[in-house]
Amino acid sequence: MSVLATAIVAPLASATLSGPSSSDGATPSDLVTDTSQLPSGWRKSDDRMVTFDGDATGFHVLVADSAKRYAWRTAATLSEPGIETDQWIGQTCVTGSGDKAVVVYAPRQAANDQQGFQEGAFAAVVDLTDGAVTKLPELVSLAYFNPGCGDGEQAVLTRPQGNDTQLLTVDAGRGTLVKKQTVAGQLTSAVPFAGGIAASAGDSVVSVDGKGDVRTLAKTGGTPFRLVPDAQTGLAYQVPAGDKAVQVRRVTSTGTDQLLGSGALGTLAVRGTGGRVFVTGEDADKKLKSASLPKSWRALDDVPASAEVSTTGALALIGVGSGTEAAGAKPSGAIPDAGTAQPVGIDALVPGTGADFAFRVKPDALRQEQGSAQSPALRETKSRANSGSSDAGARTGDAGVHTNSVRAEPVGTGAASAQTSGDDPAHTTTDPDRACAVTRNDPHLQSLQPSADMAEWATDLAVQGKLDVRRRKGWNGTDLASYTPQGMFPPLELKGGGRVPAQIMLGVLAQESNLVQATPRASAGESGNFTQGGYYGNGGSVHTVNWAGADCGYGISQVTSGMAKSDTTTFTAEQQKAITVDYAANIAAGLRILQDKWNQLYDKGVLVNGGDARYLENWWFALWAYNSGFNQPSPTDSAAPWGLGWFNNPANGLYPADRKMFLSSGYEDSRTPNLWTYPERVMGWAAYSLQKNDPQTGKPVAQFTVGSWPDGGAPAAQPPHDAFCTPAGNDCDVTKPRKAPGSSQPTGPCQLDSFKCWWHQPVSWTDCATTCGTEVLKYEATDPEPKATPVHPAACASTLPPNALIVDDVPNTVKFRVGSANPCAGERNWVSRGTLTFTFGSAEQNGATVYPSKIDFHQLGAGFGGHFWFTHTRVPTYTDSVVTGTWTPDRTLKGWARVLVHLPDHQADTPSATYRIDLGDGTVVEKTVSQDTGGKNTWLSLGSYEFRGTPSVSLSSATADGTGDAAIAWDALAFVPQAQKPSDAVTP
Template sequence: MSASVLAVPQPVAARPISPVPAETLSRGALADPDASLGPDWAGSKDQLVAGAGDRSGFHLFVARERDAFAWSNLTTLNAGLPDVGNWTGSVCVTGSGKRAVAVYAPTSYSNKPELATKGAYVAVVDLTNGKVVPLKERVQLAYYNPSCGAGERVLVTRPTDVDQQTTEVIAIDAAAGKVTSTVRLAGQFTNAAPAAEGDYGILRGGLHRLRAGKLTKLADPGGQPFAVRVTAAGAVDVLTVDEAKPGVEARASAHRYDGRRHTVLGTGRATGLELVGLSGGRNALVGDIAGIRRHPADLVLLKAGDKTRVASREGHLLLMSASPAETGQADRRTRLDVTVRATRSGRESRHTVTTTPKAPADVAAPRAGRRQAPSAQITGEVITNPFFRPTCAVPRNDIRRQVLQPSANQVEWAVDLAVQGKLTVSRPANYLKTGGPAYTPQGLFPLPSGPRVPAQVMLAVLAQETNMAQASWHAAPGDGGNPLVSDYYGSRSSSSWGWDYIDYDSSDCGYGISQVTDGMTWDSTKWTEAERVAISSDYAANIAAGLRILVEKFNQVQSLGISVNTNDPRYIENWFLAVWGYNSGVHPQGEPGANGNYGLGWFNNPANPSYPANRTPFLRINTDDASHPSDWSYPERIMGWAEVPQWQWIDPVTKYSKPLFGSSSNQLSLPSRYQFCGAANNCSPFGDNSGCDESCWWHGSTSWASEAAPLSTEKLVYAVGSAEPAVKAVYPKRCTPFSASGALVVDDLKDSSINPLGCAGQSWGGKFTLRLGSPAGDGNSFYADIDVHQLGAGYLGHMWFTHSVDDSDAPLHQVVGTWTPNIRSGIKSWDIVVHLPSHGANETAAEYLIQPGIGIYNDPRDQERTCVVNQDSATQGADRWVSLGRHTLGPRARVQLSNRITGANGEVDIAWDAMAFVPATGTAKSCGTAW
């Protein structure tokens, strides 16, 4: 152990600031690099690599010191999964600094125990050119995955089951881009750390070495470990958190095991100390380092006031937070709100980073699967896919199953009335054009006998499950769209990579705002067809059905004699166990395969080391917590959303109400990490320092508060009898039909009145068809089937869209739309105009192919011609009609639009809306001009 040497670089004398280009500043570069970083920054090799997710995928960013730490988007990872909401993940950099390994998944996977434990994707990324090597392994979405060390060997882990009674440790050779070994261990092995002479990790609270498939216990650090890293010299650094004693703040302890002895180096605030890796096989303690009494030369100390997410390779820059800002529709660039700290000067900088997006690069080549779908087509109505029947009962892209996206005020209204059993608003027959009978939400789904759910508990569940969305995430409040369905095609929960085949057998079928799953498969008899349609299409009916499930979980917990505090359901905190069961189930005594365990499973126990021991209450300190929700158990997240109301992504101002807090601090009273450990589940967090383990299923009673202590109750905004509020639509509804003498209007629906917005129909002046695949009917066209969407935007409230793809992707993703007007006879001039929606279309080079259809041999008028149109209407702010020019057309005339565009990256929306063929009069308008 060497003498303590302060490793934080000392400030240098300021000198004139080196110029930084404006474009570099817009990417988050430090405006004063000389003062912040020191005079040698321009020649530095230091770099910071970080990840952040949004709706397009998990973005990997790199910021290099020689560029004043300007950010660039290295690549975007999304496994080819469309329509899954936001993404989350973690990334680490290998010892050479040349490669990164990312573990990532849709944020919604954190709500599904099966997917959270073994559903996340893994990819190796070259930091010099952004090349991505996807791996077929699916692993746990956990804060300690992936783990890089001093070399190119990287570890990831996954439990073999939800209750984590065995663990697989997977070794990756990042340089070769492949898995080299998989070792299965008994017990929950966390915080795996690679090293040359053997790997390390934590099992039941103890530090163990893994060598040749065998575990050897080395030390008992005490408390709950949450970070393990190995230096190039083979020393192992560990951070632990000791449970706070009454009136004493919890502390984090830094430990080192050097192969001979275990030494405590000092302590810091439990939530203020992090362990990160640096270049050269060094480690760094970051944050509250004042209490670190000594440290070896290969353990650097970096001071910071707040929690650190990432450190640069040399430790010159710390990333404190990074969360997606609103994405600009016009330029399709990625924006992040970022806070960084320069360690030399201690200066912090807050700014919005603007970067150019990168095409998703982690989709593997397709291969045959057992459920391949044939070519689908839309004949003015629905996508047909007859080869195999989907497992989920209510199909996507069915025009009779469109869903109106609610706004936050409507959701709060429905919840406030539903918890009182008064959600009895009348839904008339054919509501939302579904063709069903009349009903009331709680007429279909009445509350069962049991406790009344506090409104903020149900609102929190909806916030966590779906961000309060009933329709697809493509639909803004006020839009129609497809039903929101969890894992409709089934490939997410399979062992395959991405969407390379459809596996309906593994579909999840969670529908709508509260993700109702039970009874939503086509062969289930739990609900009638009308009830299933209501669950999928009507947010109020879905809330009524979801509320029933929550009440049932409270009842099941009570039936096992499990309780918290005084068990009074009026108090929000007393629903902690019910929402635990809502997510991962309530297990009765004698359940097969449970080995005598019963009650509430280990997965959601706050003591589970899958969640970092140094975490603060969800959302209490930083709303950026929502970008990595898998760091908290599900009931902790629900309590967080009850305390800190959700906002809709499109309208940050709209939030539901906070509860009536019982404390002056306006916070909920939350249980400790070890609240659900004790004799009831053979859990001993302190005595022998073994910690809770995978067998600690909770089935006892405990208390951390009472009515005499501060507990919180619901706050209602809407009284019984309140009328359903109008939707706060983001985009105005436009139902004005096209009007021109003799015009043939070919809408994308045969019956334009079939839209949930209430727009009247119009006579169909021809035929519209979408065909998928290249060529149409090719067996690979199931790719396009997955990425075609209907949206309640555009002409008379309906359009179709997908994403533009490069020629090389056409066999998998091509979609071609064809408008054929009913020109009965004769050859004459027509003006062709196309409708462009106010949103949902961003392609700037949509190439419309006009085929005159005259049918006369060698007639020059019969030559095909094109008109390239900028569909990006974000800068226009309204629906509009655009001319495709004046053309001589015959009885076989048609216009086609393909999503096949050279150089397209799969991120830009291209839409098919209405088209009008108008007998030519007056002056012709040229291609691309407003009509």
């Protein structure tokens, strides 16, 4: 599965707070209104609270200062142009001065992909006082411990580098990388310490000096995590003690190590900034040897272990989020027009007094253009994110995402393509030179966006083997013959009997795509390009096309295998098209893949809790294989490792040792999904569901039915983190964390230098009859398909005079359909009398001409006649990103005519759309207008002109104020002849 694609911004549709709320029911505000609740001296305090939240518009760095009554402001919103994601995720740390934040951020999909996880995140330094953003020229790891700040102005970033690890030291004060050190193996939880770097390495805390030499500071008996430097040349850290306890310890730069307290795993946490160390958790002071605490340490025993703490410990955050993080912030089920972000709810309390506050913050960055400018890490022709520099897949043997999909029943031959190989890629909207089977931006092949009810209906029927709804010929405007989803993709019979529980498949869909089949820009009931993985193989760069690195993941279940243009045997052309345009067919194909994973594992005896398919937890291994593959036994070497790869093993040191079940502590877990393995996340969705804002109340509501668990709930049935880690089973030992010399894998319990600690044993960790979850169906096999009413209906009929010469943005042969319905039936009173042609900006890369301008080029089934195109404005120097569209009528015009352009009600808001009107004799007149119509489908006049031949009107995405944020659209255009010179005449 690929990580990165194209960018979008989404504004707020409701003023009602979504997210955490104060326990006392207080009305949320963006600052403290009752200052009597604040600690004494708050006016002169330099205490600062820094937190974050992400949505489709970017990763928001939020700041509040004590001296300003903790009035919240957005220091920065970080995103990358050309990246399509429903949510930005990441982490921050604050430097010793409290004035700089070092930020790691990435699209949510990076958590699904091993290479993207390890070296696909961006990094930046944010000035918390004035909002200045300095993006750093390296891609780094998304692991929970990245970045790591010290007690001064330096921070450390980490990433794999071939067989080694690079430690990148950042001088946040100057916003620069000052040192790169390559160390054998991989260290975790790296932070600046004592003039060098401290980190976790196996069962030790180690130091790394300026020459890269590694020295052991303390042997810990477990893998240390959450390293925090204090003000007395000491280092706080945590280390598991067995599988149920955690210790809080301190080691000095000279190697003196001290136990300061312990408690149950998950009940204590070490936090800190600028040399101050805070230990959070209920009764933390009783669990610590308080008399032995250094002066810069403080126990916050009335603060939950999971809380975020301000720079001096005067404020703690116990809840942060918009309530829609994992759903891509889609009020009313749609991504609204560009411009604003989702409001963030923040719950806070004052340690020691218990005073609590409910804040509501509307993100609004100080320097939006800096946060959205492209990272220098992507300015190379071939970024590290797609260059193959990570050896994770090759070295561990973990198979790619969904690579073992089973072939469905054939109904034809060939690979799907809407364009012929003779098409000129410089002028066709599609990609004739693509690597994936079905092209983007073919108006004949748009994907219908389902509502959450539609997705759950299709899933419920599919798991019952009853998804036999008839798709009539031409469904959704395609050329597909009539079919049924499970007639085209028949379900497989499970080995051992039973069926896939509905909540397991719904969890997969939630994790893969947030239940969307089409681009997140399309609302439910609207069509657009398919949601996809790394179609352009660009690793996130809006300036790079790398067909060799393309990852052809399609639709709601991200079907990948069989969707490459070169694969003409797995699926037929009709199947590839159906997977692309029809969410129900895509779910049927994805379900078949999951069933095949179960059967592969069943055949090898790799079963969970006896292998009864009705229990949700028993699908753990199949989910593992669905994401990162299943390594088959060697036919020639019976002793060779085989089984489920190391990346998704819960014992892997990439994930924090004290994490609880995903979402069990609250929906804000979805802010940081990278802290859990893929099976853990899917099980979390199955138990707690996705949430999206209700269009009536503006509050988040569950998007599908969750499973049913006995008393104790879903957490009681979760496997221990070491359930798949035994010396005999896969050469794994949690009591002996180790670092393999020359490996890019993180330190942890795997005892093999190759890190092929692949699991292939049956496991039983619970009695499913008393603890495991079972499915709950909302829809029966006889229930009809739910319908969705688009929030952006098409403008079907022309309101222009009868003599108007309309030139639509697509040919008359393109059919506007929503599923099987024709919303414009009986209303279309016009035909297109001309053509809209495009010229796409190009670049020479790897010896070939490619068209990066198509990366951020899109279509939607709305606007006039049910279709329009759009991109985002760029400055003219970005020639490889510029798109120019030209409308030309099919006849000459002699005399006066008014020129009107149709502007769609969304995805068009640039204030600088400059139309160039050619009067037919070479004379060109320019007219600049705003495309922002206030959310209405509108015809806008560009004035009247005296034409002297065959005219044309062109519009370019190159604007002087182009930053990649403002949307610019091409819809229909019309020439309306005038009997005489009109009052709005324009004379060249």
